[in-house]
Amino acid sequence: METLEQLRESLQEATRLKEQAEWYRKESELLLGSMQTVLMADTPQEMFAQVFGVFKQLLECNHCFVLEAQKPGTLYCSACSDGVFSDSSWQVGGLFKRILQGKTLTTFRVAQIPEWESQPESLRSDVGSALYSPVELQDQTAILVLTSPDVGAFSKNDEQLVARFSALVAQTMANVSAKLLVTENQKLRAAKEKAESDLLHAEKMASIGQLAAGVAHEINNPMGFIFSNSTMLKTYIGDLSKLLSALNDWVAADSEPSPEQLTQCYGQLCELWEELDVDFLREDMQGLLDDNQAGLERIRDIVLALRSFSRQDEGTWEAYNLNEGLELTLKMVMNELKYKVEIRKDLQTLPKIYCQPGRLNQVWMNMLVNAGQAIERHGTITIATEPAEQGVIVTITDTGCGISKEDQARLFEPFFTTKGVGEGTGLGLSISYSIIEQHGGRIEVDSRVNEGTRFSIYLPVEPPEFEADQV
C-alpha cells in the first residue's frame, strides 16, 4: 500500500504528465480548429489574419508579422497583425541567417540584437522578446516573427508549437497561391469568355448586317403591296360611302316614302351599284384584305425571327431540338438564298441535346450563309440531321465553288477569309469551331474545288463537362 508521501509523488508525476497532455491537446485542437479557417482564406492578408489570430489565442504575443526577402541582405515586413511593422525593412544578420537556414528560435531580449537595433525606437519600444520561425514559401524562405512585451516570454513549447504551425502557414501560403492562380485563371477565363461572347455578338451582328439588305427587301415587299392595297381600299371605301350616302338620304327622310319615291330610289341605287361595280368592289376588297393580312403576318414572322436571332445569347444551357434551330435559322437566311439556291431538308427525328441554342444557331447561320456565298449562280444546299451515338450529326452540303486544300488548312483560323474586303469578318468559322468545341462536339469539312463543300458537325447529347446546375 502506498504511503501518503508516495501518493503525493504519484500525484505530482501525474500532474506533470497531465499538464503536458493538456498542452498537446490544446495545441492539437487549435491546429485542427484553425486549419479549416486558415485554409479558407482567399488572400494572403486574410490568411495571415487567421494565422495571427490563432497565435494570439495561444501565445501571449502583442505583434505577429512576416518578413520576406526584398533584395540581397534585406527583408521587409509583408504582413503584420496590427500594421505596426508593415513595410519595415530589416537587415539580415547572423540571427536571421540561422533562421533562414531552417531554425526556429527565440530571443529572450531583443535589445542589442543587431537586427532589432536597425529598427526605429518607436517600433521596438514595446517588444521585450521575440520568437522566429522560418516559413517555406514557393520561391523563398520567409520569417514569421511573434513578439511579446515581456523579456523571455517564449518557452521551448512555444517554439515547437510555432515551428509546427509554420509548416501549416507554408502549406496555407502555397494553398493561397494556388487559390490566387485559380482565381487568376478564373478571371482570365471570364475575360476570355467575355471577349469571346463580345466577339460572337459582334460577328453575329455583322452577319445580321449582312442579311439586313435582304431582310429589308423581305419586309419592303409586303409593305409595298400592303401600302398599295391600302390605297385601293381607301378608294373602295370612298365608293361605298357614296352608295351609303344615297341610301342614307332616303333612310333619314322625315316621312314615309311614297311608292313613286321608292321606285325612284331603287332606280338611283341600281344605277349607282352598276356605276360603282359593287360586286367587284366586294370581291376585290376581300382579296386586298387577305393579301394585307398575309403581308403583315410575313412581316411579323421576319421581325420575330430577327429579334430571336439577334438576341444577345447569355450562354444558357438547355435541352433543345436542333431541328427547330435549323428551321429558324433557315427562315432568317432564306431571303439571302432563295433566288439562287434550292434548299433541301432531310431533318430526322433527333433527341434533345443540352446546348446553348442561340450559339448553335449562329453556327448554322454561318454555315448557310457561307454555303450560299459559295454558290455563284444556282445550286443546292442540303441540310440534314440524324441521330448518332450519344449525340446528333448535322451536315450542311452545298454545290458551290469548294475550298482549296490550302484554304481548308486555315479555315478555322480567326480573321481568315477568302471573301473580298468588307464582305466577311473572317471570324465566322473560327467562332463556329469554338462554339462546337465548347459543346464537346467536333466539326469536319470535306470539300472539293468546283464541286462543293460539306460541313459535318457532331454534337453530344451532353457535353463532357456538363453539370446539371447549368441547366
Added chain:
Amino acid sequence: MQILSASSLASSPQDAVAELTDTLPPTQPSLAILSGNVRMFSADALAPLKERCPLLMAGSSCLGVMTDSGLAQGDDSGLGLFAIYDDDGDYGVGSAALGDDPVKAGADALTAALQSADREWETPDLIWCILPPGSEEQAIQGMVELVGTSVPIIGGSVADNQIAGEWVQYIDGALHHDQVVVTVFFPSGNVGFSFSSGYSPGSVTGTVTRAEGRTLLEIDGEPAADVYNRWTGGLIEDVPVNGNILMLSTRNPLGRLVNTGGDGEGFSEYLLSHPASVTPERGIQLFTEVNEGETLHLMRGDMDSLINRAGRVVDTATKLLPPDQTAAGALIVYCAGCMLTVGESMPDVVAGIKAEFSAPFLGVFTFGEQGCFLDATNRHGNLMISAVVFGDK
C-alpha cells in the same frame, strides 16, 4: 546525440581522471560535466581532461557520484563524467564570481555561457548550474532577470564531504569555491525534466516571526529550535548549541507552500528547508532563506520514499520527452542530506533509477537543489531530487 558516462573509484585524482579519459572516444565531446568527491579535484590532475573536453563544467559532490555503473563514493574517491556528443546542438559554459552581488553574478555567468555557445541572444532550452551554497536564490534571480521565466533552471549546490566549506569548482584550469557556474543547453533533441519532493505536510504549522537570511530565529514568537523540538517530539532535545542536526532533521524538514495548484485540482507544492544546526539564540540554521510572515509546515518523509524517489523522478522526466524521441542520458541531482540519511541503502537508489532508466546517467549529491516547479517557477530548495533527461531524435 550520444551520451557517455563513466566513473572511477581510483584513489588518486590523476588515476581517476586517466580512467575517465580512457573511456572517451577520440573526438571531443560537445560538453562534458565532471562531478565527484572534493578530494578528486586537483587542477593539475584535471588539466588532461580539460584538454580532451574543452567545454567542461566541473564541481564537487558530497562523497562522490552515482552513475549507471553504480555508486562511485568514498571518503577520498569517487569521480564521474557525463559527456554529450551532439553535432547538431550548441552548448556553452560560463562563470562569474559570487562577490557581493550574487544576482549580478547569476546574470553574468549566464551571459558568459550564452556567449560561449555563440547564442548570445537566444533562449536556451535548459540552464544547468552548480552554485556555491549560500546565495542560490539570488543567483537564480539574476538568471531569471536576464532570460525571463520560461527557461528551466536546474542544478545543485556544490558540496564537500563534511559541510566544511571545502566545496570546489574547476574553471579554466583553476579551482574555485565561490563561482556561479552555468551551462546553457541548445540540444538537438528535447529535454524532459522533473523536480520532486515527496514529503508530506503534517498538521503542525507556524508563522515565521523572526528570521535573518537563512537563520530562522522565531516561530510564532518562540525560539525556532524550541518550537521545532516540540513539533518533532523532542528530536533535537539533546543537541548542543551549534550542533549539527542535518541527519536528525532529514525526515522532518520545514516546508512552505509555494504553489497551491491553481484551481484546487492541481498539485500543491512545498519548498523544503533543511534544518542544519541550532544557533546560540536557539534559532535554526537552514540551507534556504526564509522570510518573516511565511507559514512553515512540519513535513514528514520516510526512508522508502528517499530510496525510491529518484527512480520515479527520472521516469517522469523521461515520459515528458516527445513520443518520437528516446532518452539518450540523464543528469540527476540528489540531495546530499537524503543521501547521507539513506546511507548504506544508496545502491538501492541506483538500482531504482536503473530499473526505470536504461541510458547513461550521472547523479550528484548536493547541498541545495535548484529546479522548476509545476508553476513554472525556478526555485532553490532542500531535500529535493531533480532529473533532466536528454532526448535523441
